[in-house]
Amino acid sequence: MLDHLIKGATVVDGTGAPGITADVGIRDGRIAVVGAVTEESRTSEDAAGLILAPGFVDPHTHYDAQLFWDPYATPSLNHGVTTVAGGNCGFTLAPLNPARPEDADYTRRMMSKVEGMSLVALEEGAPWSWSSFGEYLDALEGRIAVNAGFMVGHCALRRYVMGPDAVGGQPSAEQLDAMVGLLREAMEAGAWGLSTTQSTSHSDGDGKPVASRHAEPAELLALSRAVGEHEGTQIEAIVAGCLDQFSDDEIDLFVEMTAAAGRPLNWNVLTIDAAVPERVPRQLEASERARKAGGRIVALTMPILTPMNMSLGTFCALNLIPGWGPVLGLPVKERIAGLRDPDIRAELLLRARSKEAGVFRRLTHFGRYVIGDTYSEANRGLTGRVVQDIAAERGQEPFECLVEICAADDLRTVLWPMPTDNDPDSWVLRAETWRHEDVMLGGSDAGAHLDRMCGAPYTTRFLGDCLRGRKLVGLEQAVKMLTDDPARLFGLRDRGRVQEGFHADLVLFDPERIDAGKATLVHDLPGDSPRLDSKAVGVRAVWVNGVEAIRDDVVTGAVPGRVLRSGRDTRTVATR
Numbered sequence: 001m002l003d004h005l006i007k008g009a010t011v012v013d014g015t016g017a018p019g020i021t022a023d024v025g026i027r028d029g030r031i032a033v034v035g036a037v038t039e040e041s042r043t044s045e046d047a048a049g050l051i052l053a054p055g056f057v058d059p060h061t062h063y064d065a066q067l068f069w070d071p072y073a074t075p076s077l078n079h080g081v082t083t084v085a086g087g088n089c090g091f092t093l094a095p096l097n098p099a100r101p102e103d104a105d106y107t108r109r110m111m112s113k114v115e116g117m118s119l120v121a122l123e124e125g126a127p128w129s130w131s132s133f134g135e136y137l138d139a140l141e142g143r144i145a146v147n148a149g150f151m152v153g154h155c156a157l158r159r160y161v162m163g164p165d166a167v168g169g170q171p172s173a174e175q176l177d178a179m180v181g182l183l184r185e186a187m188e189a190g191a192w193g194l195s196t197t198q199s200t201s202h203s204d205g206d207g208k209p210v211a212s213r214h215a216e217p218a219e220l221l222a223l224s225r226a227v228g229e230h231e232g233t234q235i236e237a238i239v240a241g242c243l244d245q246f247s248d249d250e251i252d253l254f255v256e257m258t259a260a261a262g263r264p265l266n267w268n269v270l271t272i273d274a275a276v277p278e279r280v281p282r283q284l285e286a287s288e289r290a291r292k293a294g295g296r297i298v299a300l301t302m303p304i305l306t307p308m309n310m311s312l313g314t315f316c317a318l319n320l321i322p323g324w325g326p327v328l329g330l331p332v333k334e335r336i337a338g339l340r341d342p343d344i345r346a347e348l349l350l351r352a353r354s355k356e357a358g359v360f361r362r363l364t365h366f367g368r369y370v371i372g373d374t375y376s377e378a379n380r381g382l383t384g385r386v387v388q389d390i391a392a393e394r395g396q397e398p399f400e401c402l403v404e405i406c407a408a409d410d411l412r413t414v415l416w417p418m419p420t421d422n423d424p425d426s427w428v429l430r431a432e433t434w435r436h437e438d439v440m441l442g443g444s445d446a447g448a449h450l451d452r453m454c455g456a457p458y459t460t461r462f463l464g465d466c467l468r469g470r471k472l473v474g475l476e477q478a479v480k481m482l483t484d485d486p487a488r489l490f491g492l493r494d495r496g497r498v499q500e501g502f503h504a505d506l507v508l509f510d511p512e513r514i515d516a517g518k519a520t521l522v523h524d525l526p527g528d529s530p531r532l533d534s535k536a537v538g539v540r541a542v543w544v545n546g547v548e549a550i551r552d553d554v555v556t557g558a559v560p561g562r563v564l565r566s567g568r569d570t571r572t573v574a575t576r
Helices: 102-115 119-125 133-140 154-166 173-189 216-226 248-261 279-293 332-340 342-352 354-362 387-394 396-407 424-433 458-468 475-482 484-489
Strands: 002-011 020-027 032-035 042-046 051-054 056-057 079-087 148-150 195-199 234-239 264-268 296-301 370-371 415-417 437-443 506-509 521-524 529-533 541-544 547-551
Touching: 002 032, 002 506, 032 102, 051 475, 056 484, 079 541, 102 119, 102 154, 133 148, 133 173, 133 396, 154 173, 154 216, 173 216, 195 216, 216 234, 216 248, 234 248, 248 264, 248 279, 279 296, 296 424, 332 342, 332 396, 342 354, 342 396, 370 387, 370 396, 387 396, 387 424, 424 529, 437 475, 458 475, 475 484
Parallel strands: 002 042, 002 051, 056 079, 079 148, 195 234, 234 264, 264 296, 296 437
Antiparallel strands: 002 020, 020 032, 051 506, 370 415, 506 541, 521 529, 541 547
């Protein structure tokens, strides 16, 4: 007898093949039959007119902490994501050296700063009961509603072995051996491989470059070779050039790392903008060179424009523009005085438009900012208005106008920069780039930057756009890009397709309605900390390992997810 029968759905199986009308039966967590089903089932439902697809796979999340207080990985699960890859960008909560209890506090403060997680939520919402990476994975086992796999972060490895010297120091030969040994131990326990960062945008809770940024190439290559010794592993890496265009040295490093490991290396995020046509070929040059060297480099890119808010009162992307950090890092009263100084403003604008600002130049069209939440009587009625319109009324330059609005709120004003790359040419370039064999959809950062952005709904918003919007990709190909493609990159065993014998990770949705609601701020984290949430539209149900986890955008309370461990749940995706 079947556990559940989904009758008469249009099955889009994830392979890219045309959809077919079929029944799908689930038994013991797997897809037992696809076709005309006559076998009895304990429960069933009529899915005529609905699409049944594999559960979506999000290749870049930071749910490492959130899963402890939110086993449903909301809102990703609501939007059909049944498998998440965590432990990215060199940052993980484990391993922690038991001889230094203070390392947990350092890690929490680092995660709060670099990934925009609530410090209170990190302190109150996770047990911090582990030392080894395996113990961290065990702490999640049996209590999550999504499938989750994790890289092990280079920063955690360095901190465990080198202590405070991990920031600024170089390991001795013995310490490097210990790091490699710790990585091997983590992979034996199920880590998917190594994640690392050398990006200038990543600083710890003390404002210093995070530990992995101090690593020399020899250290990175030693760790990469260790990744290649274990089954079902990967590398994920970030460098400064990921944000704009790689340097020759960065391409060399990526190529050497993937070739040394004999494993795929993925990075994020490939920003596609027709106004910068040279960026895509430059970034994909790394993939071409890797292929010749016996490796593979995969660029993640988002298929939607993810709105991101910011504030001059808290650390935000503007802090990362050269020359802006010292001004935006001042105490609030001094910061306001500096921003009001015409000479300082002129210098900031000059730096903002320089080549060194890289991709952050996209954030410097201040007239295109939309005012979000305000807090003072002086700003009453400005919410939802565009800065350039307000500036014209006041006879001010846009940045000066924006500063005065924010100053009236003691810099608490919420700002929403409008994207500069929402033009037809950029969307045509995206559709062309998505066809490249080393470009994959992803980079949501779900679980991070919680009150600043909400990338988790990219799956439903993309499908809605494919079905009823720009229609840049057909439905079957769009589903493949969200399911089978990332599943194959990570070597997931029996996931990513609606196929007999595969795990029953499934999403049932209405093609006439599938979409994502507007991101709204909610206070549901530990300590009532805020985050942006987005409702799923048109998602009838989501199953994880054959168990219904979502019904009509509401979690069922079941926790059928599994911690996916390398080797057992992933197979090796070799590059040679």
